[in-house]
Amino acid sequence: MAHYLGIDIGGTNIVCGAVDEAGRLIGMRKLATEADRGSADVVSRIAAAAEQLRRETLGEGRWTAVGIGVPGFVDHERGVVELAVNLGWRGFPLAEELAGRIGAPVYINNDVRMYVYGEAMAGAGKDVSHVYGITLGTGMAGALVQEGELFYGGGGIAGEIGHIPVPGISFRCNCGLTGCLETVASANGLVRQARQAMEQGRQTVLADWFPGEEAGRLTAADVTRAWDAGDALAHEIMDRTGRALALGLTAAITLYSPQMLVIGGGAARAGERLLAPMREELQRRLLPAYWNQLGIRTAALLEEAGVVGSAIYAKRSAERS
Numbered sequence: 480m481a482h483y484l485g486i487d488i489g490g491t492n493i494v495c496g497a498v499d500e501a502g503r504l505i506g507m508r509k510l511a512t513e514a515d516r517g518s519a520d521v522v523s524r525i526a527a528a529a530e531q532l533r534r535e536t537l538g539e540g541r542w543t544a545v546g547i548g549v550p551g552f553v554d555h556e557r558g559v560v561e562l563a564v565n566l567g568w569r570g571f572p573l574a575e576e577l578a579g580r581i582g583a584p585v586y587i588n589n590d591v592r593m594y595v596y597g598e599a600m601a602g603a604g605k606d607v608s609h610v611y612g613i614t615l616g617t618g619m620a621g622a623l624v625q626e627g628e629l630f631y632g633g634g635g636i637a638g639e640i641g642h643i644p645v646p647g648i649s650f651r652c653n654c655g656l657t658g659c660l661e662t663v664a665s666a667n668g669l670v671r672q673a674r675q676a677m678e679q680g681r682q683t684v685l686a687d688w689f690p691g692e693e694a695g696r697l698t699a700a701d702v703t704r705a706w707d708a709g710d711a712l713a714h715e716i717m718d719r720t721g722r723a724l725a726l727g728l729t730a731a732i733t734l735y736s737p738q739m740l741v742i743g744g745g746a747a748r749a750g751e752r753l754l755a756p757m758r759e760e761l762q763r764r765l766l767p768a769y770w771n772q773l774g775i776r777t778a779a780l781l782e783e784a785g786v787v788g789s790a791i792y793a794k795r796s797a798e799r800s
């Protein structure tokens with residue numbers, strides 16, 4: 480029986496998961512990334528964790544193929560990490576380095592693509608063939624899966640709507656543009672909007688919870704908590720963010736016509752607080768015939784999506800090569 484290893488590399492942790500032929504997660508191991516110890520050290524520790532996990536879950540069995548999601552720009556065809564700022568990797572041939580240590584073919588891709596791929600193949604989108612997934616985390620990212628394959632587009636950024644300027648947004652973005660969707664529609668974006676309102680002296684329960692300097696500790700989960708407490712500012716922020724998201728999504732989803740829109744990442748935990756205004760605005764803007772058949776769900780696999788997606792991506796890639 481074939482077994483696949485999925486690896487999700489994050490800035491803080493690396494999660495390794497053993498996945499069977501049916502796409503089920505049968506074992507996991509987690510280790511600290513500690514990227515400052517250098518790429519060779521990270522590779523050695525991943526190889527050791529993979530070997531421990533193999534013994535625990537497969538016994539004498541071997542990995543059929545390995546898939547890895549990396550936070551950064553990845554040349555998936557060559558298996559090279561072109562740039563992963565948080566890891567300090569540039570032009571790093573990760574697939575080749577790790578394949579030698581693990582003794583199985585290694586396929587790498589971008590971490591958000593692997594997350595969306597996992598949700599499309601085994602999570603919220605598993606019952607349909609065309610899925611568009613976005614993650615609302617530190618920033619906003621997205622990816623498209625059509626009939627079991629990731630769709631990249633010729634320029635390689637298909638689905639990345641986070642840097643579309645949306646009317647009504649005036650924050651400057653890290654990318655150099657102003658008014659990008661991700662400056663509000665992300666976990667950081669919710670916090671950014673709350674802090675700006677607090678600095679302007681808006682009355683809000685958040686100002687009671689985080690007086691003065693403590694505003695720096697505010698997270699997206701606190702905005703959700705304030706919403707639950709009936710705070711007017713929190714309601715305004717969720718409403719504005721949901722509607723901005725709909726503005727950014729309207730053209731993108733009309734163009735790709737997915738059957739399922741999957742919303743993941745930290746800010747997706749806000750659930751219907753954020754999705755209700757988004758749905759309302761989308762319904763006003765989309766062709767009724769399409770709106771009626773479009774599914775919208777929050778991610779089902781959450782933390783496991785990246786690992787499961789990477790493993791299924793490895794299976795798919797190995798079968799093709």
Ligand SMILES: [Zn+2]
Nearest residue numbers: 642652654659
């Ligand atoms: Zn931007």
